[in-house]
Amino acid sequence: MIEIQNVHKSFGQLEVLKGIDLVVQKGEVVTVIGGSGSGKSTLLTCINGLEPINSGKILVDGTEVHAKSTNLNKLRRKIGIVFQQWNAFPHLTVLENVTLAPRKVLGMAKAEAEAIAERQLMHVGLGDKLLAYPSRLSGGQQQRMAIARALAMAPDYMLFDEVTSALDPQLVGEVLETLKMLAEEGMTMICVTHEMAFARDVSKRVAYFHQGVMAEIGAPEQIFGDPQHPETRKFLASVR
Amino acid sequence: MFDYTFQWNQVLVRLPKMLDGALVTMEVAVLSMLIGITLAIILTILRLSGSRPLKAVATGWIEIARNTPALFQIYMAHFGVASFGIHFSPFVSLLIGITFNNAGYLAENFRGALKAIPDTQARAGRSLGMSQIQAFGYIILPQMLRISFLPMTNQMVWAILMTSLGVTVGMNSDLYGVTQDLNALTFRTFELFAIAGVIFYVITKFITLSARIIASRLFRY
Ligand SMILES: Nc1ncnc2c1ncn2[C@@H]1O[C@H](COP(=O)(O)OP(=O)(O)O)[C@@H](O)[C@H]1O
Numbered sequence: 001m002i003e004i005q006n007v008h009k010s011f012g013q014l015e016v017l018k019g020i021d022l023v024v025q026k027g028e029v030v031t032v033i034g035g036s037g038s039g040k041s042t043l044l045t046c047i048n049g050l051e052p053i054n055s056g057k058i059l060v061d062g063t064e065v066h067a068k069s070t071n072l073n074k075l076r077r078k079i080g081i082v083f084q085q086w087n088a089f090p091h092l093t094v095l096e097n098v099t100l101a102p103r104k105v106l107g108m109a110k111a112e113a114e115a116i117a118e119r120q121l122m123h124v125g126l127g128d129k130l131l132a133y134p135s136r137l138s139g140g141q142q143q144r145m146a147i148a149r150a151l152a153m154a155p156d157y158m159l160f161d162e163v164t165s166a167l168d169p170q171l172v173g174e175v176l177e178t179l180k181m182l183a184e185e186g187m188t189m190i191c192v193t194h195e196m197a198f199a200r201d202v203s204k205r206v207a208y209f210h211q212g213v214m215a216e217i218g219a220p221e222q223i224f225g226d227p228q229h230p231e232t233r234k235f236l237a238s239v240r
Numbered sequence: 241m242f243d244y245t246f247q248w249n250q251v252l253v254r255l256p257k258m259l260d261g262a263l264v265t266m267e268v269a270v271l272s273m274l275i276g277i278t279l280a281i282i283l284t285i286l287r288l289s290g291s292r293p294l295k296a297v298a299t300g301w302i303e304i305a306r307n308t309p310a311l312f313q314i315y316m317a318h319f320g321v322a323s324f325g326i327h328f329s330p331f332v333s334l335l336i337g338i339t340f341n342n343a344g345y346l347a348e349n350f351r352g353a354l355k356a357i358p359d360t361q362a363r364a365g366r367s368l369g370m371s372q373i374q375a376f377g378y379i380i381l382p383q384m385l386r387i388s389f390l391p392m393t394n395q396m397v398w399a400i401l402m403t404s405l406g407v408t409v410g411m412n413s414d415l416y417g418v419t420q421d422l423n424a425l426t427f428r429t430f431e432l433f434a435i436a437g438v439i440f441y442v443i444t445k446f447i448t449l450s451a452r453i454i455a456s457r458l459f460r461y
């Protein structure tokens with residue numbers, strides 16, 4: 001379970017998160033929508049401790065992410081994250097990209113890590129690219145590789161930050177299919193996305209962010225069918 | 241006006257001696273590069289560290305290495321430290337001087353290479369649970385060394401050429417030192433130094449070409 005309690009976060013003078021409260025249960029898929037600069041990415045990087053927070057609390061399975069005593073390297077093993085920018089390690093093959101962390105962080109033997117990596121790469125449809133270097137992959141393939149890389153750590157939670165935003169339109173589908181598949185398998189996910197159809201189909205709840213505030217959260221039918229907050233209505237009208 | 245008679249035979253019989261010197265020259269250059277690269281990586285890490293004094297040490301080293309003559313650096317490593325009662329052999333002084341120079345130049349190259357690697361690379365590594373050191377070692381460092389490969393090759397060539405400065409601290413076993421001693425013996429100045437020049441040229445060409453081959457094998461991405 002991820003518990004976000006009254007989280008405030010500023011970059012210098014700019015308050016980016018203004019008291020966020022959100023609980024994500026095991027097995028739940030929550031999508032986060034909202035305009036650019038509303039704090040969606042920042043929230044995700046706060047959840048895995050890449051960014052500090054100013055006040056409030058984030059608990060992952062009861063462990064306080066920003067407590068001094070928390071071993072972040074250890075905590076991050078159970079929180080996978082995939083970013084908007086493709087982050088393939090260019091000097092490593094697809095297989096090595098995926099085995100690196102299991103081997104170096106978890107201390108797994110090479111053969112074991114490779115078996116897991118191959119399984120994850122097949123799963124995302126890259127079984128025939130194991131020995132390719134990322135520069136040979138399309139953007140969609142790089143994102144699927146990044147997903148496999150995160151999954152190889154056997155995380156309990158996955159965070160996705162607009163993973164299709166930097167892709168050519170014809171490549172968006174294959175990545176969304178991969179996310180859908182994960183959701184159906186019961187992965188706990190927080191997905192920041194601009195893909196409204198995806199949000200409607202896959203998520204249990206949709207959160208709308210506006211200027212650092214979670215203006216509204218609810219079931220997809222409610223958010224898309226009967227939005228309560230005027231800003232939600234405005235936003236949805238603009239993306240339709 | 242031009243009555244110098246070339247006497248190549250006198251010089252060619254001494255070629256084996258010069259080739260022995262060339263081996264010493266390469267030994268100094270290779271050692272100075274291996275240690276220099278290691279030190280440059282350390283200087284790079286010091287520069288990235290939050291600590292001011294450590295940063296100052298690294299910056300000072302790099303500034304001196306890049307803005308003073310290599311001759312000065314080698315001289316200091318021999319006669320300079322001798323003033324404090326520290327006595328190194330000419331070989332060690334030459335090695336220290338060139339290594340100091342290599343480390344400074346390479347650290348500056350590494351800094352440029354780091355700028356070409358997006359922050360998101362380290363971030364991706366940290367997100368997978370890697371420590372800062374692991375992310376640097378497994379993700380940043382290999383990319384940095386790849387980007388710096390050509391400058392490292394150039395520095396290796398420089399290291400070969402800088403060995404000729406060893407004569408100023410009494411070095412006489414390297415190619416230049418051997419040549420100078422032979423010159424004192426035979427006075428075949430032009431022939432000796434022409435051959436030394438050719439040997440230097442062959443060594444540096446060999447380095448540049450083999451570096452190109454190594455790069456094509458090593459960097460397939
Ligand atoms: N590292 C940073 N330093 C300073 N400002 C930042 C930084 N990251 C994000 N911001 C600012 O915080 C605000 C929220 O950013 P972000 O969380 O990326 O929004 P979103 O993902 O919803 O588009 C923006 O105004 C952005 O400019």
Ligand SMILES: [Mg+2]
Pocket residue numbers: 040041042161162
């Ligand atoms: Mg964003």
